[in-house]
Amino acid sequence: MSQAKELGTLVVVILKARHLHQPSFYKQDPYAQAVLSGQTQRTKPEPKGGQHPVWDEEFRFPVLADPGKDKVNRKLEVSCWKDESRADDKLLGKGIVDIESTLKTGEFDDWVPLETSGGARGELYLEMTFYANSPPPINRRPSKFKQSDRLTRPQSYNPRTAPDLIAIPFAS
Numbered sequence: 001m002s003q004a005k006e007l008g009t010l011v012v013v014i015l016k017a018r019h020l021h022q023p024s025f026y027k028q029d030p031y032a033q034a035v036l037s038g039q040t041q042r043t044k045p046e047p048k049g050g051q052h053p054v055w056d057e058e059f060r061f062p063v064l065a066d067p068g069k070d071k072v073n074r075k076l077e078v079s080c081w082k083d084e085s086r087a088d089d090k091l092l093g094k095g096i097v098d099i100e101s102t103l104k105t106g107e108f109d110d111w112v113p114l115e116t117s118g119g120a121r122g123e124l125y126l127e128m129t130f131y132a133n134s135p136p137p138i139n140r141r142p143s144k145f146k147q148s149d150r151l152t153r154p155q156s157y158n159p160r161t162a163p164d165l166i167a168i169p170f171a172s
Contacts, residue, residue, distance in 0.1 A: 004064040004065065004066035005064065005065045005066075006062050006063065006064055006065075006133060007063045007064065007065050007103070007132060007133060007134075008062075008063050008103075008130055008131050008132040008133045008134075009060050009061070009062060009063065009130070009131045009133075010036065010060070010061045010062075010063050010076075010099060010102070010103075010128060010129075010130050010131075011058060011059070011060055011128065011129045011130075011131065012034055012036075012058070012059045012060075012061060012076070012126060012127075012128050013056065013057070013058045013059075013126065013127040013128070014032045014034065014043055014055050014056075014057055014059070014078070014124065014125075014126060015054070015055065015056055015125040015126070015127060016052070016053060016054040016055065016056070016124075016125050017030065017032065017051075017052065017053050017080055017114075017122055017123065017124045017125070018051070018052050018111075018122060018123050018125075019051055019052075019122040019123060020050075020051045020052070020053070020080055020092050020093065020114075020121065020122040021051075021092045021093060021116070021118075021121040021122060022050065022051050023082065023090060023092075027048040027049070027050045028048075028049065028050060028082045028083075028092075029045040029046060029047050029048065029049060029082070029083040030045065030046055030049045030050075030053045030080050030081065030082055030083065030092060031043045031044065031045040031046065031055075031080070031081055031083055032053075032055060032057075032078065032079070032080050032081075032124060033078070033079050033080075033081060034059060034061075034076060034077070034078050035076070035077040035078075036061040036063075036073070036075075036076045036077075036099075037061065037062070037063075037064055037072070037073045039061055039062075041059040041061075042081075043055040043057045044057070045083040051122070061076075063099075063103065063130065074098060074099050074100050074103075075096050075097070075098060075099070076096070076097045076098075076099050076128075077094065077095075077096050078094065078095050078096075078097065078112055078114075078124050078126065079091060079092075079093065079094035079095070079114070080092040080093050080094075080114060080121075080122065080124060091116060092114070092116075092121055092122065093114025093115055093116055093120075093121030093122050093124075094114055094115065094116070095112045095113055095114045095115065095124065097112055097126065097128075099128065099130075102128050102130055103130050106129060106130050107127075107128065107129050107130075108126065108127070108128040108129075109125075109126065109127040109128070110125070110126065111123040111124070111125050112124045112125075112126055
């Protein structure tokens, strides 16, 4: 058996939700959950968050390269739940995000539609950033600055003392 190789870290920020399903009259205490490669992480319940909760919580997931399981390891499953103190938590909606393009571009931020068997159940706003374990490509373009000039502040510019300026008379 081959060991799954870690490609990098996916940082997921679950920011907020809108238009969540509210199965009862009372304000609900919703929380969000994210699952990637079998690892589950969840936010704290938002007290009386109702249909438009805000969490702004960050989670880190290892991104694995496991031959034969890459299709499974490239799907981030997100869901929102109603926190129930006296019974099992109720699913408000769930959605799936394919992270393949995020692994290539490095970033993602958008609304993810949530659904249940009853249809559309709101949206969850995610921000994702991928940090690769491998070094940057060798063929990077060179910097426009010398290493010693990268962090220096620009000097003030005075047109009267600037060298290499040629006065060009204007024809009238």
